[in-house]
Amino acid sequence: MSNRIVVPFGPQHPVLPEPIHLDLVLEDERVVEAIPTIGYVHRGLEKLVEKRDYKDYVLIAERICGICSFTHSVTYCNAIEHIMGVEVPPRAQFIRTIWMEYSRMHSHLLWLGLAADAMGFENLFMNAWRLREEILDDMEATTGGRVIQGTCKVGGIRRDIGDDKLGEMVDHLKKIRPLLEESNRIFTHDQTVRHRMRGLSVLSEKDAWDLGAVGPVARGSGCDMDVRSSGYSAYGELGFKPVTFSHGDCLDRCLVRSEEVLASVDLVERAVAKMPDGPIEEKVTGNPEGECFAFSEQPRGECLHYVRANGKKNIVRHRVRTPTFTNVPPLVKLLEGIELADVPVVVLTIDPCIGCCDR
Amino acid sequence: MSYITKSPWIIHYDGSSCNGCDIEVLACLTPLYDLERFGIVNTGNPKHADVFLVTGGINAQSEAVVKNTYEQMPDPKVVVAVGICACTGGVFRECYNIIGGVDKVIPVDVYVPGCAARPESIIDGVVRALGILEEKRAKMAEKGGK
Numbered sequence A: 001m002s003n004r005i006v007v008p009f010g011p012q013h014p015v016l017p018e019p020i021h022l023d024l025v026l027e028d029e030r031v032v033e034a035i036p037t038i039g040y041v042h043r044g045l046e047k048l049v050e051k052r053d054y055k056d057y058v059l060i061a062e063r064i065c066g067i068c069s070f071t072h073s074v075t076y077c078n079a080i081e082h083i084m085g086v087e088v089p090p091r092a093q094f095i096r097t098i099w100m101e102y103s104r105m106h107s108h109l110l111w112l113g114l115a116a117d118a119m120g121f122e123n124l125f126m127n128a129w130r131l132r133e134e135i136l137d138d139m140e141a142t143t144g145g146r147v148i149q150g151t152c153k154v155g156g157i158r159r160d161i162g163d164d165k166l167g168e169m170v171d172h173l174k175k176i177r178p179l180l181e182e183s184n185r186i187f188t189h190d191q192t193v194r195h196r197m198r199g200l201s202v203l204s205e206k207d208a209w210d211l212g213a214v215g216p217v218a219r220g221s222g223c224d225m226d227v228r229s230s231g232y233s234a235y236g237e238l239g240f241k242p243v244t245f246s247h248g249d250c251l252d253r254c255l256v257r258s259e260e261v262l263a264s265v266d267l268v269e270r271a272v273a274k275m276p277d278g279p280i281e282e283k284v285t286g287n288p289e290g291e292c293f294a295f296s297e298q299p300r301g302e303c304l305h306y307v308r309a310n311g312k313k314n315i316v317r318h319r320v321r322t323p324t325f326t327n328v329p330p331l332v333k334l335l336e337g338i339e340l341a342d343v344p345v346v347v348l349t350i351d352p353c354i355g356c357c358d359r
Numbered sequence B: 001m002s003y004i005t006k007s008p009w010i011i012h013y014d015g016s017s018c019n020g021c022d023i024e025v026l027a028c029l030t031p032l033y034d035l036e037r038f039g040i041v042n043t044g045n046p047k048h049a050d051v052f053l054v055t056g057g058i059n060a061q062s063e064a065v066v067k068n069t070y071e072q073m074p075d076p077k078v079v080v081a082v083g084i085c086a087c088t089g090g091v092f093r094e095c096y097n098i099i100g101g102v103d104k105v106i107p108v109d110v111y112v113p114g115c116a117a118r119p120e121s122i123i124d125g126v127v128r129a130l131g132i133l134e135e136k137r138a139k140m141a142e143k144g145g146k
């Protein structure tokens, strides 16, 4: 058609904290096609395995992304531990799980804030970030870092959390739970939010499977897929159930995340109640030899780390497939047929984490 | 902070960071730290900005964008490199796609170390940058007056 125009979106754009570029082909106000360009923050860190000791590399794996940082380091360690047949002590597994759930809470609250900002709901944005700071306080008190923790190591963890601190953390979560519920109520009931998101960009369950959607994007469309169900780390003992919604629109993708924050609070409470005693690390000697795929559920979805080692202290190949990368094809589908003004909201609903995506 | 004569606006670009520093930059603007109370506003438009915050090292793709954004900003302007990646390349300096710190492509006025840089140190860096901005402004006025 003759009246098609192409509008560039990004890489430097006010609603995106990170660079991604989309060429939006418009017909009047409607998007007919979206062509993504990624790779703006590509560093090439997978190749660094050839220069770093496999144990030091945990710290680099953690810096794939500053939001799911802890989950990345755990997944990488899981792969190495599997290759080397290291049995991680149960207390370390439980504490890892607690930190992973704290990452999830802070990541989802961060996202809920950004989504509110994209809708122009400034108050809700600030509120979500204020709650997130409460979560980060406990994270900082236990690991020493707000966003990059550096407490995971091959064979276990670097720091223990004392039993009284665990009790304090649970008390703190009990205190902020009503605030979280209050903020969730705004997402479920507020007119502005419903008006902007209900029925916008529907992804059917079939499309979600076909296009390889993962994480909250898939669960918002009714796909019951969550790697935590497989019971890695301590999830198997915590009676985990995935949160799913069925409409597949922007609001449901949003509600999956707001509900998951509460589910994470529950998981942390259960993990603290069942916390086993014992050592927090297993001595690891020698070098890995073999290969392994390790999966984990990050705040944004399923993440995969592939490691191949040949018995030297440097690993031969490390490959990461991150959730944002797999969620780009569903995003392209979601953008078709919507109005230009809705593009920022829809792009945000896949929770793009470009640091992960480009590595 | 008596030397601030104008609300400084900041613009933020992610060179190739891991996100850690980006979210800490955003955290500076939200209730706990609340830079906005000093009139510091985050803008998306380089033509409105006085302070350029860059996170992450420079890679082949972001080089042009960073240069471009810097050139579009009106004088006087200051650049703050946030996080050790932006200062020197940090843990990623040996990666094949990393050129190095931000100072490889544009002049940097303030370096904020840390991985991730803490909001307190980012605020400290921005406040220092404002002092430098004021000096630059005074110099420009002097030149203009002659």
Ligand code: SF4
Pocket: A063, A066, A148, B016, B017, B018, B019, B020, B021, B022, B055, B056, B082, B083, B084, B085, B086, B090, B091, B114, B115, B116, B117
């Ligand atoms: S300094 Fe650390 S937290 Fe900041 S971008 Fe670099 S790796 Fe990420």
